[in-house]
Amino acid sequence: MKAFCGKRGSGHLLLLCAVLATLLLSACSSRQGGGQSDMPALLIPENEDSEPLTSTEVAALKSTGQIDRNVPASAMPAVTAQYKHFLHKGRRTMEIFSQRSGNYLGYARRVFRSRGMPEELAYLAIVESGYRADAKSRAGAAGAWQFMPYTGMKYGLTQDWWMDERLDPYKATEAAADYLQKLYGDFRDWPTAIAAYNAGEGKMRRAKEGTGARNFYEVCERNARLDDKAQLRPETMQYVPRFVAISKIMRNLGPLGFAPVNHDAMPQVERLTARPGTDLMALSKASGMSWSDFQSYNMHHLQPISSTERSTFVYVPRVRSAQAQAFLQRSGGAYASWRPARVATSADSWDKIARRSGVSVAQLRAANGGKSKIYRGETVLVPRSADMSERAVAAAGGGKAAPAAKRPSRAKRGGEGSPVGVHVLASGETLYGVARKYGVSLGELQAANDIDNPGKVRVGQKLRIPGAKQSAGRAIAQAAGGKNPSGSLGKRKSGGSKTYVVKANDSLWNIARQYNVSVDDLKRWNDVDERSLRVGATLVVSAR
Incomplete structure (x- = not known):
């Protein structure tokens, strides 16, 4: 630990050891992680566990993956201390974390693998939250990946009155992959990128520049050269060793006596698209689920009605998906207005x-x-x-509530599925305002005019005003942004008409991000993978 933490004289060393021996993990004030209630102390003193390791445990400690392949000798005492803790005193915690991670590991590993990133990055959510999808810290971080509010919004996780997508373990995993990929691009080294996930990229960059170090491990060795404000905090210096230790254990659960986890098992849930204003309590009932069970799958929804401003994802057990989809096609969007x-x-x-x-x-x-x-x-x-x-x-006076307002008759509106007229968009008007003016939902108006993004309309654009009803399939697809609303965690039915011509330096991942679909969708729709992707190839990118 001395070599790993740096030297500032015996007085400073004694003080640091005292801190390491007593400090418990509290709310993390860093940009990103920590503070979850069931996570034990991040800082573990070297002498906490003097029990010798068995030959099997030593073999597991020596095992390596892509990220822990070149851990320097100066860092191994910290890694070993974390490793021993989770094997012995913290064993029960490790058992809970590893079993809980089984719900999400397969999906997380698949996300990282699809981008060419190390699959063991999926274990980082164990360090962050023990894979608790509802974890919240006193510092304001939330979800399995412990995104702070600003960082979550920056990486596409909506947080408003309707929902907090940091609590969506699947979408948050995708956002974490985005952020880690960006950090790796900044630092070109995975341990340093992981440390920056905890400390923030600005803090990590300044520490590197201030010490002249090439990577996280060298920063730790030279950390004492920095002034107190610029130094990496002890918890950040232990963050990477904890990740390395947990990775070694997760790779060797069986030999180390832990219950096995299927690292590649996909969760048995379906991701469905709910139109704006869907009654989620009615959806849960139609799916044969109690409201509390439905909420356990959809912690990101904060209200019993889905957002009336946009389509959103909902999750149901795969065995309930047919019932849920039938409801969404029949009754979705009841509260859109x-x-x-x-x-x-x-x-x-x-x-x-x-x-x-x-x-x-x-x-x-x-x-x-x-x-x-x-x-x-x-x-x-x-x-x-x-x-x-x-x-x-x-x-407001007394008396009984007025009867529900009647919509214009079908005859007046032009009949089922037909337009009642055309509206020319004036300066300052929005698609929502036009929908309200004519008494139709935003989804219906989008469907009638093939508009994927209601924010991308122009002055002078002619809008067809729909009749009382739209073709159910088309209305659902358009309200979902031009995509089929169902899919097994992002999978949608093929048969789309939108296409894209592959350009140089394209990847399936960046094409998927551009069109808001999954890599698995692209592979399935086009019978293609990263190795067979060719410049000039035409890909189906939408399931309309």
Whole structure:
């Protein structure tokens, strides 16, 4: 540990040892990791476990993968200390982590493998959270990969009133791969990239520059040369050794006496696309699931209704997927014309909102998780037509709630599936505003005009206004951004019409990211893999 941590004189060394011996992992103040309640102390003193290793344990310690192939001798004491901890005193913790990881490892390894990245990066979520998809730290990190809010948003994880996609273990894995790939591009060394995942790339870059080191291990050896503010914190210096130790154990679970985990088993869940405003509680019931069971698969959804602003992913057990898909095709998007709104005054109530909006109190309560009362300042889901201002509340009189507002008749609207007219988009108008003006959902308007992204419309564009109903398959596909809504964790049915011509330096991964589909989709639709990908080839990139 002395060589690994650097030297600053005996006084400093004694102080550091005292810190290492007593410090417990608390909320991580770094850019990214830590703080999860069931993760033990990250810092483990060298002398914590003096029990000798068996020959089998020594063999596992000496095993190497792509990332721990060249661990320097100066770092091995720290690696060994972490390794011994999880074999002995922390064995029960390791058992829990390894078994829990089995739910996600196959998918994570597949994501990293598809990009040509080391598959053992999948073990980093064990260090971060023990693979707890709902892990939260006091510093604000969340999910299995412990993304802080800003970093999560930067890498495509939506966080708003509707949802927190950091809690989606599959989408968060994809975001973590994005971030780690970026860090590797910055540092060209996996241990250094992993350390930067914990400390932040700025901190790691400054430490390298300040010490003149080539990589993380050299920074650790020279860390004492930096001033106190620039030094890597002890927890970051132990972060990589912990990852290396856990990787060695995960590669050797059977020989080390742990219950085996199928590293490549794919989760038995289906990823489906829910249209804007889908009633998730009704979806869970239609799928034969209790609400609590449904929530355990969909922790990223924070409300009982899916976002009314965009299509979103939902997950159900594979054995329930047919029922769920039938509901989504039949009843998805029932609340697309609703919106979250702030309760302006304590004088407001469900009864008053019902009178102002023309829906029943029961429907309002159902859309808001069954809550019986509302309070000033909170956000609730209401029809877009509901005026939530204090003036509107004061003007609300007594009497029964008005009947539900009727939509224009089919004859007036032009018949089933036919347009009632054309709207020319004016300056300042949005697709949502046009949908509201004509009493149709945003998804229906997108479907009628083959619009994948509602934000990409132009002034002067002619929009067909749809009739009362759209072809079910087309409406679902268009509301999902032009893709089939179902798939086994990203898989969708083939038969798409959108194509892409492969260019030099393209990969399946960057093409998949460009069109918001999975690499597996591209492989299945085109019978191609990375080795057979050729410049000039035409790929199907959408399942419309």
